[in-house]
Amino acid sequence: MTHTPARESAVLGDRFGRVAADLRVSVTDRCNLRCTYCMPAEGLDWMPRPEMLTDDEMVRVIGLFVDLGVRQVRFTGGEPLLRRSLVDVVRRVGQLPNAPRMAMTTNGIGLDRLAQPLADAGLHRVNVSLDTVSPERFKVLTRRDRFHDVERGLKAAADAGLAPVKVNAVAMHSDVESPADLLAWCLDRGYQLRFIEQMPLDAQHSWDRSTMMTGAQLRTAIEERFTLTDLPAEARGSAPAEEFLVDGGPETVGLIASVSAPFCAACDRVRLTADGQVRNCLFARDEGDLRAQLRSGASDEQLTEVIRSTMWAKAAGHGIDLPGFVQPQRPMSAIGG
Ligand SMILES: Nc1nc2c(ncn2[C@@H]2O[C@H](COP(=O)(O)OP(=O)(O)OP(=O)(O)O)[C@@H](O)[C@H]2O)c(=O)[nH]1
Ligand SMILES: C[S@@+](CC[C@H](N)C(=O)[O-])C[C@H]1O[C@@H](n2cnc3c(N)ncnc32)[C@H](O)[C@@H]1O
Numbered sequence: 001m002t003h004t005p006a007r008e009s010a011v012l013g014d015r016f017g018r019v020a021a022d023l024r025v026s027v028t029d030r031c032n033l034r035c036t037y038c039m040p041a042e043g044l045d046w047m048p049r050p051e052m053l054t055d056d057e058m059v060r061v062i063g064l065f066v067d068l069g070v071r072q073v074r075f076t077g078g079e080p081l082l083r084r085s086l087v088d089v090v091r092r093v094g095q096l097p098n099a100p101r102m103a104m105t106t107n108g109i110g111l112d113r114l115a116q117p118l119a120d121a122g123l124h125r126v127n128v129s130l131d132t133v134s135p136e137r138f139k140v141l142t143r144r145d146r147f148h149d150v151e152r153g154l155k156a157a158a159d160a161g162l163a164p165v166k167v168n169a170v171a172m173h174s175d176v177e178s179p180a181d182l183l184a185w186c187l188d189r190g191y192q193l194r195f196i197e198q199m200p201l202d203a204q205h206s207w208d209r210s211t212m213m214t215g216a217q218l219r220t221a222i223e224e225r226f227t228l229t230d231l232p233a234e235a236r237g238s239a240p241a242e243e244f245l246v247d248g249g250p251e252t253v254g255l256i257a258s259v260s261a262p263f264c265a266a267c268d269r270v271r272l273t274a275d276g277q278v279r280n281c282l283f284a285r286d287e288g289d290l291r292a293q294l295r296s297g298a299s300d301e302q303l304t305e306v307i308r309s310t311m312w313a314k315a316a317g318h319g320i321d322l323p324g325f326v327q328p329q330r331p332m333s334a335i336g337g
């Protein structure tokens, strides 16, 4: 590969001039829910534990990303709260030189107990996934009867000051309730709701475009009850969510239209999996193997070279609409979203 100045600069760039500043770290692939758009009911093997990065390995690699210009680290999973050492990892990342902002994406189960310790360890904010306000519907969608655990988790996050508390909802046509019901519930409690288009990343490879609600369809459904006002395009930056004022604001609702309106041209994200692979895109089919290097005694410079070369190879976009699109082998639950 030709080495250009951009390829060797202090920041983590790619061939299209994008610079990664947001690292998403999957700390485990294990989960206590089985959301239908993410995992099969059973039969998905977990990563063997010896293949997972230890805390020391994970913190070392995150430190290298920070040295390369990463300014926000998001802990995700699987379910990140299932990693027993999570609070300690957060504390250690918060103590790095040039410590990044730290966020987490979680299903909220266990957050009632962990929100305060995580906030004390330095976590700044949290996004909680919740697709419905009906406990019965929750049980169907996640195959577990845990709605009230999530409800308690959300409240604990707000009480611990992990603000703003955002709620993520994957929207599908099969949903019986209106997206406006979930929005009303979130507005009442001060949570910032964002709807997400379902992406072809489920472990069972059963994604079907026709079950996905598009951003435009969601907007229409929400506008049956609320007035939405566009925010200036500049306000969005590199965020996946396009935000709208609800009934004149200040509350907002977000639409993450990854499939119908991709935001890849402004992408500033890079990913680290729990088994130590760098992914330059949610949909990447190749990964940079940091674990092998780490365990064969690589220097920081050698690890940095793996990160840089993986990022340099990043594609322009996810290519879902291209004829040759192939879903990555690694499922959403082992990437982290
Ligand atoms: N296509 C695509 N989807 C993404 C990307 N980053 C996050 N998402 C999806 O957006 C949804 C919400 O993700 P979150 O983990 O809450 O992250 P976020 O929206 O960047 O978080 P905030 O910074 O709090 O707005 C999930 O379904 C993610 O898979 C991305 O880089 N590309
Ligand atoms: C993979 S989960 C991992 C973190 C945590 N378990 C949770 O659910 O928040 C991260 C995010 O991806 C979203 N997600 C999962 N499968 C998806 C899919 N097929 N399409 C779009 N988003 C998906 C979830 O709703 C969640 O907001």
Ligand code: SF4
Pocket: 031, 032, 033, 034, 035, 038, 039, 077, 078, 079, 107, 129, 332, 333
């Ligand atoms: S979306 Fe999150 S909570 Fe649901 S099965 Fe996937 S990893 Fe678990």
Ligand code: SF4
Pocket: 262, 263, 264, 265, 267, 268, 269, 280, 281, 282, 283, 315, 316, 317, 318
């Ligand atoms: S699909 Fe890939 S390139 Fe597009 S925004 Fe997501 S991570 Fe970035």
